[in-house]
Amino acid sequence: MRHLKDNISSDYINAANRLNGRRARKRIVAYVEAYDDIFFWRTVLSDLENDRVYFEVMLPSRGNLTKGKKSALMSLLKAKVGDSMIACVDADYDYLLQGVTAVSKEINENPYVFHTYVYAIENYQCYAPSLHDVSVAVALNDKSLFDFEEYLREYSEAIYPLFVWNIWYYRRNHYGEFTISDFNKVIETGNFNLADPYRGIRNLRHKVGRKVQQLQKANPEAKESWQQLKDEMRNLGVTPQTTYLFVQGHHLFDNVVVPMLEKVCDALIRDREREINRKAVHNTQRYNELASYSHSVEDIVPMLRRNTGYRRSEFFIRLQDDVRKMLDSLSSPSRRPE
Numbered sequence: 001m002r003h004l005k006d007n008i009s010s011d012y013i014n015a016a017n018r019l020n021g022r023r024a025r026k027r028i029v030a031y032v033e034a035y036d037d038i039f040f041w042r043t044v045l046s047d048l049e050n051d052r053v054y055f056e057v058m059l060p061s062r063g064n065l066t067k068g069k070k071s072a073l074m075s076l077l078k079a080k081v082g083d084s085m086i087a088c089v090d091a092d093y094d095y096l097l098q099g100v101t102a103v104s105k106e107i108n109e110n111p112y113v114f115h116t117y118v119y120a121i122e123n124y125q126c127y128a129p130s131l132h133d134v135s136v137a138v139a140l141n142d143k144s145l146f147d148f149e150e151y152l153r154e155y156s157e158a159i160y161p162l163f164v165w166n167i168w169y170y171r172r173n174h175y176g177e178f179t180i181s182d183f184n185k186v187i188e189t190g191n192f193n194l195a196d197p198y199r200g201i202r203n204l205r206h207k208v209g210r211k212v213q214q215l216q217k218a219n220p221e222a223k224e225s226w227q228q229l230k231d232e233m234r235n236l237g238v239t240p241q242t243t244y245l246f247v248q249g250h251h252l253f254d255n256v257v258v259p260m261l262e263k264v265c266d267a268l269i270r271d272r273e274r275e276i277n278r279k280a281v282h283n284t285q286r287y288n289e290l291a292s293y294s295h296s297v298e299d300i301v302p303m304l305r306r307n308t309g310y311r312r313s314e315f316f317i318r319l320q321d322d323v324r325k326m327l328d329s330l331s332s333p334s335r336r337p338e
Helices: 010-019 035-046 071-078 101-109 119-124 128-139 147-170 181-185 201-217 220-235 249-279 285-296 302-304 314-330
Strands: 026-031 051-058 083-091 111-117
Touching: 010 111, 035 051, 035 083, 035 119, 035 314, 083 119, 083 314, 101 111, 101 128, 111 314, 119 249, 119 314, 128 147, 128 302, 147 181, 147 249, 181 201, 249 285, 249 302
Parallel strands: 026 051, 026 083, 083 111
Antiparallel strands: none
């Protein structure tokens, strides 16, 4: 059974906006893939609201979509998006595929479909320059014990050659021969150890080197096309230093950044507890201070998911610029009703 909201389109919302009168703020519905995405896209769109326009971020009807079904969202909205109804999605690999698949073509070319540029929202949440602030929010200790930016830069440089190969396979529709899951298995860093954090990176370089040699041997004719792809990806913003932003977001979040933050935050918490023990005048004060501090410490994953330090990222700024261009087109003389 079809419901009225299944037939809602940009034209429908436009008509509803006109019923509110010309002085009323224009409502733009922004459809997203999952509940977890609503806060991020609200962060993107809030800065762009004004006395003429506002956004409402929501999911399509529950029966049509489940988490992560970007293709279902695109299928549902393909003929319905417009200046009053937009689609907001994770880029996944579709930004880097540059129109090789139907979904990639739609995401890159439709002016009413907005994508993250980086692989997913999780990659933004793991934006390296923001991670010190996350550790402070968790441990309430502003000491700089670890250089998150340097670590993720080294990690990115280690995996970069293999990442180009992974995109090379996806661009040629041969991804079954080297899937994103295969790639993720190679780039596992193992247990993170704060005493020797770069040991995992050193091992990673060896694993990546072996796999790259294997792929080069399997594709001896690919040298020129691989180099061309690398150059094109650089123009798209993928550099050896930024690769971590374009790998699968869940892998980065769960297997790289959260384990790293756990070790760093544990060290910061122990440091703060030692300070409390050292400064306490008597046992009652020590107990009260430690209890108060313990109750104030936050969990890592919720803090990371609410991290908005990515607003400084060039890709987040580019995303907002894309939406801004659409809004500017609404006020151009050619778009005004007679």
